[in-house]
Amino acid sequence: MTATLSLVSIGPGSLDQLTFQAMTAIREAEVVVGYKSYLRLIEPLLAGKAVEGSGMRQELERCSTAYRWAQSGKQTVLISSGDVGVYGMAGPAYEVLLQAGWRPGSGVTVVVIPGVSALNACAALVGAPLTHDFCAISLSDLLTPWPVIQKRLEAAAQADFVTALYNPKSSKRTTQIVEAQRIFLAHRLPTTPVAVVTAAFRPEARILLTDLAHMTDPAIDMETTVLIGNASSFVQAGLMVTPRGYGNKYDLKTAGLSLNPVPSDPDCGAG
């Protein structure tokens, strides 16, 4: 009667962005629970399983539904798009389970399976914008007071973080992205590169490179991630790149033209 509840990251949307661990968990599941639109993204994997789809306002219900299926002894998967741990269902799921008295090691086993978050996916499609310090900020103010979000935007802008804006705009929520732009313009040049990526790795994907002055011009919706570069980010040949710092210290030209060892950083985190 004990089973595993796997909180599974399905990545940005195409099946080849799932990890093997995620794919295995879904294949072995008897029950898959998720937001309807995300279940559609993994439809080829769902044959023969009980599937519990629900709508956008039912995150907590999905958590309790998944928990009950696992309690009943079924191998259960609860999915999130992107990474289940990044603005995803891992948080609400643990909150609901702990509140319901669940504890690790007693009854249901819970596993979090990480994945490719929107910021990783979008970065890959536009070049290498996240090669230096970055932050992720959700512009949705329904569960977070706007002054908190505003403070984070200010901090990110003034400390020169590359910044990924999640949930930048919805049909009802349209002013936050304009305010974010205003805050960044107070600290960064209008020519700072900005990538606006919608539905990354899906057939309908849209990828746009623009700049801070024009970042609110393209169509932006809840499937969009906006990546604002730092003061060193540049666009060249249609690619957005944030230098890691090598260019300051070493002769990139030599590196590009020579096979001799080039001195670099033993400690830089790139590998």
Next chain:
Amino acid sequence: MTATLSLVSIGPGSLDQLTFQAMTAIREAEVVVGYKSYLRLIEPLLAGKAVEGSGMRQELERCSTAYRWAQSGKQTVLISSGDVGVYGMAGPAYEVLLQAGWRPGSGVTVVVIPGVSALNACAALVGAPLTHDFCAISLSDLLTPWPVIQKRLEAAAQADFVTALYNPKSSKRTTQIVEAQRIFLAHRLPTTPVAVVTAAFRPEARILLTDLAHMTDPAIDMETTVLIGNASSFVQAGLMVTPRGYGNKYDLKTAGLSLNPVPSDPDCGAG
């Protein structure tokens, strides 16, 4: 004579954390280039391929080596651990290629394949710490002046970001993590949860939950990621969780005990 150079994320270290796209690129490659220790992580995939391993100070050389193999017509993969776009080789690779005169659409095709970065991997192992706004800061000051890093630490601390510290400490670089702790203690309670995760998803993985007051006590090295919670993060039953905000607005207890629909946020980004 034209080939693809794939910049491939191999994830935190175990093969089941690779995406299908990453695995396919490696399987189809004739040449695999990478840092020796990371090549070892994917050794079972390398049979029959030309393998170019090099050491820690040779990031730029690896980029030019990989580019030359691709120019010679070989399907080539350049690997990074974690996500190739997050403090990884995608940045230096594009910098070297652009400097060498490469342009998209001319000759070598370059593809970035995203993956599971250290912060996603570590978060999955400790609970759900990244369910709200977060930032990543590298403490390596070899390519970034320390005052820039310090400013980012200050900004992250005062604006209450969950914070992932990359490259927290090496054998030669030991003071930065202490300074980071000092900066955070000026803005957050000493009891703020901190996760210290080393070699996530590898056989030698070490996972420790501690708090801000004690975060420099555990062994920390270049394979460690340190996750500092925000003011709402909590530890319960050995899990570190950052609430998304649901708990403030809705009755989690009801959600955990009932299958009735629970009102939630149409716009929260969790799905």
